[in-house]
Amino acid sequence: MDSNNTAATAVDTSNIKTMPIIISFLIAGFVGLFSETALNIALQNIINGFGISASSAQWLTTGYLLTLGVLVPVSGLIMQWFTTRQLFLTSLVFSIIGTLIAAIAPSFAVLLIARIVQAVGTALLLPLMFNTILNIIPPHRRGKAMGLIGLVIMFAPAVGPTVSGLIIDKLTWHWIFWFSLPLLVIALVFGAFFMQNVTQLTKPKIDILSIVLSTIGFGGVVYGFSHAGEGGGWGDPIVIVTIAVGILSLILFSVRQVKMEQPMMNLNAFRYPMFVLGLLLILVSMMVMLSSMILLPLYLQTSLALTPLVAGLTMLPGGVINGLLSPVMGGLFDKFGPRFLVTPGLIIVTLVMFGFSTISLETSTSFIVGLHIALMIGISMIMMPAQTNGLNQLPPSLYPDGTAIMNTLQQVAGAIGTAVAISIMTAGSDRYMESAANPQDPNTAIQAFTEGVQSSFIFGIIAAIVGVVISFFIRRVKVDHQAN
Known part of the structure; x- marks a missing residue:
């Protein structure tokens, strides 16, 4: 198999203006990820407004991830047929259309369709962003570049719940999307002026x-x-x-x-052991993080009876700290490699999952804030180092395939983690209600929900322990090739 024929090759980067390209991706990525987590805080309002169950509302996340899981695998092929500029602008057009539909959605079905349209935009943007970074940034500087991307990618989900809480406190959840819409238009205009093509098209057979x-x-x-x-x-x-x-x-x-x-997808990437290990660590992190990010807002608003605004503020410090640490972790990765970051990070995440498994109706918000901060610190020590180290081992001809594989399986892992967590939560709640003395008591239902959430975090403990074991085998990649 000739991998050189399967990937778009990099163009001469002497005339490439790196910073405007990175800024274009950062603006677009920020808005897309902001709306994703902003909606998590609004789930309870959407559940009440449309009269649906929590498991049905889960499809706003799962449907989004399902679309990514279907489309991202094709991204490696798409990047060989269309230019960087074409794909960037197209991704934003889909995001804008999806956001507009969501802003005016009169029913849950229309809102779900809007999320799917948004996901099409994200499915084009994420692999394109990482592939572009790999092509325009040399290996010895990629940690810092990925850290900068991580700053925005994690800061957006951090401020999303808080801004969402402020919006819901005064307006309806529809305004979450009205807030995002002008920012997406700004990203589109900025990209139209500054985005450049960084690969030569090979247009392989479809x-x-x-x-x-x-x-x-x-x-x-x-x-x-x-x-x-x-x-x-x-x-x-x-x-x-x-x-x-x-x-x-x-x-x-x-x-x-x-x-x-x-x-369509060159599986030769799996011949590189550090890529495989990095991929496995990313999958573990995604399952733990996304399952936690859907469980915590529901717990805060149902079990602790917090308002959406307070729930958003509770989750803000951890996300902000995670974003601020991403460039720091990038610099540490460039200097020391992944091992001294990834293993301690996974140990921290494991301990946090143990802490979350003990939460109850009497748990203080300060305890939740502390655990969430620790979780986000641990995640920042795992995600970027594992991903960058793994992709660094690939030759440039496999960059599109490597990013497509990694982004595809991230979405699948996120969907699986979310689904398993909700399933365990529901089963735990049902078991409690079956043995309850007074199932009709509203307080019993709240206690049952809390018991279900506790059970779900046991899944996080198991996943994190698996990650710790895997991390013992990671080593720093010595890069012999340079970004073209």
């Missing part, structure tokens, strides 16, 4: 069967886990069939990619 197998595979796995989390249960025939069909399709997809001269 294999329809690979696209179909990828869509059924990733879509089936995410849908199956999501349906289980929605209340279908793990023994539901729909769950069993969709997961089984998804896994079979992924096996057939992988076999086909290996046999093709010009695969």
Whole structure:
């Protein structure tokens, strides 16, 4: 298999203005990730407003991740057919259209459609952003560049819940999207002026069967886990069939990619051990982080009866600290490598999960704030170092495939983590209600919900411990190639 034929190659970067390109991505990424976490704080309002269950509301997150899981695998191919500038502007157009639909959504179904349209924009933007950074930044400076991206990527989710809480306190949740819309337009205009093309297009043959197998595979796995989390249960025939069909399709997809001269996704990236280890650590982090980010707002507003504004403020310090630490971790990674960051980070995350598993109706908000800060510090020590170290080991010809693989499986892991967490929470709540002396008492329902949340964090403990074990095998990559 000739990997050089499967990836867009980098152009001469002597005329590339690096900083305007990075700023363009930072603006677009900030707004997209802001709206994602801002909606988490608004979930209770959406549940009440549309008269839906928490498991149904979960589809606003899972549907978003499902769309990413279907589209991101194709991104490596798309980046070989369209220029950096074309893809950047197209991603923003989709994000703007989705945000506008969400802002005027009269029903849950319309809001869900809007989220899917937004996800199309994100599915184009995320792999494009990382592939561009790999092509315009030399390896010895990538830690700082990734840290800068991490600053915005983590700061946006941090301020999202707080701004959302302020908006919901005075207005409706629709205004979360009205707030985002002008910022997306600014990103579009800025990108139209400053975005440059950083790759040469190779336009490989499009294999329809690979696209179909990828869509059924990733879509089936995410849908199956999501349906289980929605209340279908793990023994539901729909769950069993969709997961089984998804896994079979992924096996057939992988076999086909290996046999093709010009695969849609070059799986040669898996021949690089540090890429594989970095990928596994990212998947663990995504499952822990996204499951926590959907459980905590629900717990804060249901069990502790906090307003959306106070719940948002409770989660603000951790997110802000995480964002501010990202450039610091980038510099430390460039200097010392990943091992002295990743393993301690995972140990911190494991201890935090133990702490979250003890929360109750009497838990103080200061305790939650402290745990959340520790969680975000741990995540900042894991995500960027593991991702950058893994991608550094790949040759430039595999950059589009490596970023596509990593971004695809991140979304799948996030969807699985979210679905499993909600499923465990629901099962824990049901068990408590079955043994309760007075199930009709509203306080009993709140206590049952809290018990379910405690159970869900046990899943986080197990995932984090697995991550600690994996981290012992990570080592710094010695980069022999340079960004072209």
